[in-house]
Amino acid sequence: MIDVAAAKAMNERESRFVGLLSSPLKHLIQVMGLVGSFIFVAVAFIVVIEVVMRSIFRLPQIWTGEMSGLFTIVGSYFMFAYTLQEKGHTRVDFISMQLSERSNFFLETFTTCLSAVFCAGLTWFGVKMIVSSRVMGEGTPVLQIPLWIVQNCVPLSGALMFLLLLRNLEEALWS
Numbered sequence: 001m002i003d004v005a006a007a008k009a010m011n012e013r014e015s016r017f018v019g020l021l022s023s024p025l026k027h028l029i030q031v032m033g034l035v036g037s038f039i040f041v042a043v044a045f046i047v048v049i050e051v052v053m054r055s056i057f058r059l060p061q062i063w064t065g066e067m068s069g070l071f072t073i074v075g076s077y078f079m080f081a082y083t084l085q086e087k088g089h090t091r092v093d094f095i096s097m098q099l100s101e102r103s104n105f106f107l108e109t110f111t112t113c114l115s116a117v118f119c120a121g122l123t124w125f126g127v128k129m130i131v132s133s134r135v136m137g138e139g140t141p142v143l144q145i146p147l148w149i150v151q152n153c154v155p156l157s158g159a160l161m162f163l164l165l166l167r168n169l170e171e172a173l174w175s
Helices: 004-055 063-085 101-136 147-151 153-174
Strands: none
Touching: 004 063, 004 153, 063 147, 063 153, 101 147, 101 153, 147 153
16 A cells, blocks of 8 residues: 555655756756847847948958857857756647647656756766767867857756756646
């Protein structure tokens, strides 16, 4: 027979564990979303600089293409977790609208678990990519910026999304 009190105590401990992470995690992701937004503003500014320098002064800037590409990558990864937190990712509503509440719950749980596995893999392989880049001394072609600096956003974003998905899973299962 299942001990109901022990199961409830275990649920509360798990809830407290993820709950402890919830507020700092939420604030960190909001800051990263804000930083990601400013990075995209910087990308727009860099593109304007390139257009003005190239078309008016006939002086193309060699650094603008590389920096705008790197900033776009970093800004995107910074905003992935924010978009997940705000539930801004695309949903296929026409499927979930056809399902019962129970089937919809199982679908949400399955896709959240699948997403968590993906984010765990993203984090793991992101760390491996950083280690490889550091060992090989890889840098960007023009400015020779060490790639591992930019690549840090991959496992960071993956880990934050993983924690966020665990929190979402906990809310779905224990509420």
